[in-house]
Amino acid sequence: MSKLSSGETAFEALVSSIRSGTYRPGDRLREEEVGARLNLSRTPVREALRRLEAEGIVEHRPRIGAVVRALSHAEIVELYEMRIVLERTAAEMAAKHGAQAEFDALDDINQAIESVREDPAQAAALNQDFHRGLYLAGRNRFLMDAARALNNALLLLGPTTFTDPERIDEVTRQHRAIVEALRSGDEKAAGAAAEAHLQTSLRHRIKALGA
Numbered sequence: 262m263s264k265l266s267s268g269e270t271a272f273e274a275l276v277s278s279i280r281s282g283t284y285r286p287g288d289r290l291r292e293e294e295v296g297a298r299l300n301l302s303r304t305p306v307r308e309a310l311r312r313l314e315a316e317g318i319v320e321h322r323p324r325i326g327a328v329v330r331a332l333s334h335a336e337i338v339e340l341y342e343m344r345i346v347l348e349r350t351a352a353e354m355a356a357k358h359g360a361q362a363e364f365d366a367l368d369d370i371n372q373a374i375e376s377v378r379e380d381p382a383q384a385a386a387l388n389q390d391f392h393r394g395l396y397l398a399g400r401n402r403f404l405m406d407a408a409r410a411l412n413n414a415l416l417l418l419g420p421t422t423f424t425d426p427e428r429i430d431e432v433t434r435q436h437r438a439i440v441e442a443l444r445s446g447d448e449k450a451a452g453a454a455a456e457a458h459l460q461t462s463l464r465h466r467i468k469a470l471g472a
Contacts, residue, residue: 267305272312274299279318279329279416281382286331286419290319318413332417334470340414341463345456347408348392351399352439352455353448359398364443367394371436378429385421391436395455398443422465435461 275295278284296306310327313319320330332340355363370391377383396408422428435458442451 267301268308268312271295271299271301271305271309275309275313276318276416282420284329286329286417288329289325290327290329292327316413318416330417331419332414334467336414337418337466337470338463340411340418341459341466343411345459347404347411348395348455348459349452351396351401351404351408352443352451354399354401354404355395356443356446356448356451358400359443361444363394363398364440367391367398367436367443368440370394371433371440374429374436375433378426381421381423384423384429388423388432395439418466419469422462422469428465431461432458 275284275290278298284290290310292303292306292310295301295310296303299306310319314321314327318330319327322328370387374384374387374391377387396405399405423432435454438454439451439458442454
């Protein structure tokens with residue numbers, strides 16, 4: 262396995278920090294502060310910031326510098342519109358092509374989400390695993406590529422909405438509905454359950470914008 266360069270290490274560390282919420286949309290990324298946090302010199306940090314800017318995760322503001330980009334209301338709606346199209350298709354394909362063992366794995370992840378309800382960040386990470394597993398069960402590499410293209414935008418959604426225990430209950434209930442449809446091989450029901458789940462997520466995101 263090839264060793265990551267300092268610039269690649271800085272990039273991966275920054276992406277991880279944005280995903281975890283250490284750095285949030287609107288936060289300024291000062292080279293010195295980031296370098297000190299990652300124990301790296303300013304040169305690889307500067308390289309990582311340029312790459313993040315090229316990939317649309319960071320923007321450069323005059324007299325301020327690098328800032329984690331924040332999605333507008335319209336962009337969040339557009340993002341979820343695309344997620345709905347892709348995940349509905351993924352669920353339909355998973356109902357047709359997926360294996361029962363994969364559905365068991367999705368169910369296990371969903372139970373794990375319930376078990377860590379007191380740790381929103383961990384629950385959110387497991388939620389990402391659930392959705393990744395759904396795409397994998399769909400058996401379509403082009404669909405997977407399309408989903409990966411949204412990953413950068415998903416980083417910019419901001420803090421998780423899983424801080425409310427009732428939200429965890431809602432998410433896991435909707436996940437169970439998806440898994441049940443997958444187990445029965447009902448493509449239409451699986452697609453509808455996936456779409457309903459993301460429509461609910463979008464409502465929570467819009468509500469959080471006004472908070």
